[in-house]
Amino acid sequence: MKASLHEALAQLPGGHGERYRQVLAHGSMRVEVYAPRGTDAQQPHAQDELYLVVSGHGVFRNGETRHAFGPGDCLFVPAGREHRFESFSDDFVTWVVFWGPEGGEGEMA
Template sequence: MSNSLSSRVIGAGEAEARLPESQRERSIALFQHGTLTVKLYAPRGSDPQTPHTRDEIYVIIRGTGDFICAGERRKFGPRDFLFVPAGMEHRFENFSNDLAVWVFFYGPEGGETET
Protein backbone atom coordinates (compact mmCIF):
# COMPACT_ATOMS: atom_id res chain seq x y z
CA MET A 1 0.00 0.00 0.00
CA SER A 2 1.56 3.26 -1.15
CA ASN A 3 0.90 6.61 0.46
CA SER A 4 2.60 8.75 -2.19
CA LEU A 5 0.86 11.96 -3.21
CA SER A 6 -0.31 10.37 -6.48
CA SER A 7 -2.08 7.58 -4.56
CA ARG A 8 -4.22 9.94 -2.49
CA VAL A 9 -6.93 10.09 -5.15
CA ILE A 10 -8.47 6.64 -5.48
CA GLY A 11 -11.68 6.18 -7.42
CA ALA A 12 -14.20 3.52 -6.47
CA GLY A 13 -13.66 1.70 -9.78
CA GLU A 14 -9.90 1.56 -9.29
CA ALA A 15 -10.34 0.34 -5.72
CA GLU A 16 -12.79 -2.37 -6.78
CA ALA A 17 -10.37 -3.60 -9.44
CA ARG A 18 -7.91 -4.33 -6.60
CA LEU A 19 -10.37 -6.47 -4.60
CA PRO A 20 -9.44 -10.14 -4.23
CA GLU A 21 -12.09 -12.08 -6.15
CA SER A 22 -11.71 -15.30 -4.17
CA GLN A 23 -12.49 -13.95 -0.70
CA ARG A 24 -16.08 -13.97 0.48
CA GLU A 25 -15.44 -10.89 2.60
CA ARG A 26 -13.80 -8.95 -0.26
CA SER A 27 -11.99 -6.19 1.55
CA ILE A 28 -8.82 -4.31 0.70
CA ALA A 29 -6.82 -1.65 2.54
CA LEU A 30 -6.13 1.30 0.24
CA PHE A 31 -4.61 4.09 2.31
CA GLN A 32 -3.11 4.73 5.72
CA HIS A 33 -2.08 7.98 7.40
CA GLY A 34 -1.60 8.35 11.16
CA THR A 35 -4.49 6.52 12.81
CA LEU A 36 -6.61 6.61 9.64
CA THR A 37 -7.01 3.45 7.55
CA VAL A 38 -9.22 3.53 4.44
CA LYS A 39 -10.56 0.31 2.95
CA LEU A 40 -13.02 -0.79 0.33
CA TYR A 41 -15.47 -3.46 1.48
CA ALA A 42 -17.70 -5.37 -0.95
CA PRO A 43 -19.06 -8.50 0.72
CA ARG A 44 -20.85 -11.16 -1.31
CA GLY A 45 -23.57 -13.38 0.11
CA SER A 46 -23.15 -12.62 3.80
CA ASP A 47 -21.27 -10.23 6.05
CA PRO A 48 -18.93 -12.16 8.39
CA GLN A 49 -17.73 -9.12 10.36
CA THR A 50 -16.93 -9.14 14.04
CA PRO A 51 -16.60 -6.00 16.23
CA HIS A 52 -13.56 -3.85 15.50
CA THR A 53 -11.15 -2.33 17.99
CA ARG A 54 -11.35 1.21 16.57
CA ASP A 55 -14.15 3.60 15.64
CA GLU A 56 -15.40 3.09 12.10
CA ILE A 57 -17.28 5.04 9.45
CA TYR A 58 -18.93 3.53 6.38
CA VAL A 59 -19.93 5.54 3.32
CA ILE A 60 -22.07 3.55 0.90
CA ILE A 61 -20.79 3.79 -2.68
CA ARG A 62 -23.60 1.68 -4.14
CA GLY A 63 -26.04 -0.98 -3.08
CA THR A 64 -28.92 -1.21 -0.63
CA GLY A 65 -29.87 -3.35 2.33
CA ASP A 66 -30.22 -3.39 6.09
CA PHE A 67 -27.53 -2.29 8.55
CA ILE A 68 -27.73 -3.77 12.03
CA CYS A 69 -25.82 -1.96 14.77
CA ALA A 70 -26.33 -2.58 18.49
CA GLY A 71 -29.50 -4.51 17.66
CA GLU A 72 -31.06 -1.64 15.69
CA ARG A 73 -31.97 -2.29 12.04
CA ARG A 74 -31.80 0.58 9.52
CA LYS A 75 -32.21 0.67 5.74
CA PHE A 76 -29.25 2.07 3.80
CA GLY A 77 -28.50 3.16 0.25
CA PRO A 78 -25.93 5.00 -1.86
CA ARG A 79 -24.19 7.97 -0.23
CA ASP A 80 -25.40 7.07 3.27
CA PHE A 81 -23.03 7.60 6.21
CA LEU A 82 -22.91 4.98 8.99
CA PHE A 83 -20.93 5.32 12.25
CA VAL A 84 -19.94 2.36 14.44
CA PRO A 85 -18.15 2.88 17.77
CA ALA A 86 -15.26 0.57 18.59
CA GLY A 87 -16.35 -2.81 19.97
CA MET A 88 -19.97 -2.53 18.74
CA GLU A 89 -21.65 -5.55 17.09
CA HIS A 90 -22.70 -4.63 13.55
CA ARG A 91 -23.29 -6.17 10.13
CA PHE A 92 -24.93 -5.73 6.75
CA GLU A 93 -27.94 -7.95 5.96
CA ASN A 94 -30.27 -8.42 2.99
CA PHE A 95 -27.86 -6.41 0.85
CA SER A 96 -27.80 -6.20 -2.93
CA ASN A 97 -25.13 -8.06 -4.91
CA ASP A 98 -23.48 -4.79 -5.94
CA LEU A 99 -22.79 -3.51 -2.40
CA ALA A 100 -19.57 -1.48 -2.24
CA VAL A 101 -18.61 0.60 0.81
CA TRP A 102 -15.78 2.94 1.77
CA VAL A 103 -14.58 2.07 5.29
CA PHE A 104 -12.67 4.52 7.50
CA PHE A 105 -11.05 3.24 10.69
CA TYR A 106 -9.56 5.92 12.92
CA GLY A 107 -8.51 6.84 16.42
CA PRO A 108 -7.03 4.80 19.25
CA GLU A 109 -7.70 1.16 20.07
CA GLY A 110 -10.91 1.06 22.10
CA GLY A 111 -12.31 4.13 20.33
CA GLU A 112 -12.35 7.81 21.11
CA THR A 113 -13.97 9.11 24.27
CA GLU A 114 -17.07 11.28 24.04
CA THR A 115 -16.63 14.99 24.70
Protein backbone atom coordinates in the same frame (compact mmCIF):
# COMPACT_ATOMS: atom_id res chain seq x y z
CA MET B 1 -3.11 11.01 -1.37
CA LYS B 2 -5.89 9.72 -3.56
CA ALA B 3 -7.91 6.51 -3.65
CA SER B 4 -9.70 5.27 -6.74
CA LEU B 5 -12.83 3.19 -6.24
CA HIS B 6 -12.39 1.62 -9.67
CA GLU B 7 -8.78 0.57 -8.94
CA ALA B 8 -9.67 -0.78 -5.48
CA LEU B 9 -12.59 -2.85 -6.82
CA ALA B 10 -10.34 -4.29 -9.54
CA GLN B 11 -8.27 -5.85 -6.72
CA LEU B 12 -11.26 -7.75 -5.26
CA PRO B 13 -11.53 -10.45 -4.29
CA GLY B 14 -8.09 -10.68 -2.68
CA GLY B 15 -5.80 -13.70 -2.84
CA HIS B 16 -7.68 -15.45 -0.03
CA GLY B 17 -11.14 -14.33 -1.15
CA GLU B 18 -11.09 -11.08 0.85
CA ARG B 19 -13.87 -8.68 -0.06
CA TYR B 20 -12.04 -5.57 1.23
CA ARG B 21 -8.91 -3.68 0.25
CA GLN B 22 -7.04 -0.96 2.16
CA VAL B 23 -6.42 2.01 -0.16
CA LEU B 24 -5.14 4.80 2.12
CA ALA B 25 -3.48 5.15 5.51
CA HIS B 26 -2.17 8.06 7.55
CA GLY B 27 -1.44 7.94 11.28
CA SER B 28 -4.31 6.06 12.94
CA MET B 29 -6.58 6.52 9.90
CA ARG B 30 -7.16 3.73 7.36
CA VAL B 31 -9.52 3.77 4.39
CA GLU B 32 -10.77 0.56 2.81
CA VAL B 33 -13.25 -0.36 0.14
CA TYR B 34 -15.60 -3.16 1.26
CA ALA B 35 -17.79 -5.16 -1.12
CA PRO B 36 -19.08 -8.33 0.57
CA ARG B 37 -21.05 -10.87 -1.41
CA GLY B 38 -23.74 -13.09 0.11
CA THR B 39 -23.07 -12.54 3.81
CA ASP B 40 -21.15 -10.08 5.95
CA ALA B 41 -19.12 -12.05 8.49
CA GLN B 42 -17.11 -9.18 9.94
CA GLN B 43 -16.34 -8.96 13.65
CA PRO B 44 -16.25 -5.81 15.83
CA HIS B 45 -13.24 -3.59 15.19
CA ALA B 46 -10.83 -2.02 17.68
CA GLN B 47 -11.24 1.49 16.22
CA ASP B 48 -14.23 3.74 15.54
CA GLU B 49 -15.42 3.41 11.96
CA LEU B 50 -17.46 5.23 9.38
CA TYR B 51 -19.15 3.62 6.35
CA LEU B 52 -19.92 5.76 3.28
CA VAL B 53 -22.21 3.71 1.05
CA VAL B 54 -21.31 3.96 -2.65
CA SER B 55 -23.86 1.57 -4.19
CA GLY B 56 -26.43 -1.02 -3.25
CA HIS B 57 -29.01 -1.20 -0.50
CA GLY B 58 -29.97 -3.40 2.42
CA VAL B 59 -30.23 -3.36 6.21
CA PHE B 60 -27.43 -2.35 8.58
CA ARG B 61 -27.39 -3.84 12.10
CA ASN B 62 -25.57 -1.56 14.54
CA GLY B 63 -25.75 -3.20 17.97
CA GLU B 64 -29.45 -3.88 18.54
CA THR B 65 -30.60 -1.24 16.04
CA ARG B 66 -31.33 -1.88 12.35
CA HIS B 67 -31.44 0.76 9.62
CA ALA B 68 -32.25 0.54 5.92
CA PHE B 69 -29.34 1.93 3.88
CA GLY B 70 -28.64 2.98 0.32
CA PRO B 71 -26.20 4.99 -1.81
CA GLY B 72 -25.00 8.18 -0.15
CA ASP B 73 -25.72 7.04 3.41
CA CYS B 74 -23.14 7.50 6.15
CA LEU B 75 -23.11 5.00 9.04
CA PHE B 76 -21.05 5.33 12.26
CA VAL B 77 -20.02 2.40 14.48
CA PRO B 78 -18.13 2.92 17.75
CA ALA B 79 -15.15 0.67 18.41
CA GLY B 80 -16.03 -2.79 19.72
CA ARG B 81 -19.73 -2.78 18.76
CA GLU B 82 -21.26 -5.78 16.96
CA HIS B 83 -22.46 -4.71 13.52
CA ARG B 84 -23.04 -6.10 10.05
CA PHE B 85 -24.77 -5.56 6.76
CA GLU B 86 -27.80 -7.80 6.19
CA SER B 87 -30.07 -8.50 3.23
CA PHE B 88 -27.85 -6.40 0.97
CA SER B 89 -27.97 -6.25 -2.81
CA ASP B 90 -25.34 -7.83 -5.06
CA ASP B 91 -24.01 -4.41 -6.07
CA PHE B 92 -23.28 -3.28 -2.47
CA VAL B 93 -20.02 -1.33 -2.11
CA THR B 94 -18.95 0.99 0.71
CA TRP B 95 -15.93 2.99 1.76
CA VAL B 96 -14.83 2.26 5.34
CA VAL B 97 -12.81 4.73 7.41
CA PHE B 98 -11.14 3.56 10.64
CA TRP B 99 -9.46 6.06 12.95
CA GLY B 100 -8.43 6.85 16.50
CA PRO B 101 -7.10 4.80 19.38
CA GLU B 102 -8.00 1.19 20.12
CA GLY B 103 -11.24 1.26 22.07
CA GLY B 104 -12.44 4.35 20.20
CA GLU B 105 -12.55 8.00 21.09
CA GLY B 106 -15.57 7.73 23.38
CA GLU B 107 -18.46 10.12 23.72
CA MET B 108 -17.99 13.84 23.19
CA ALA B 109 -18.58 16.04 26.19
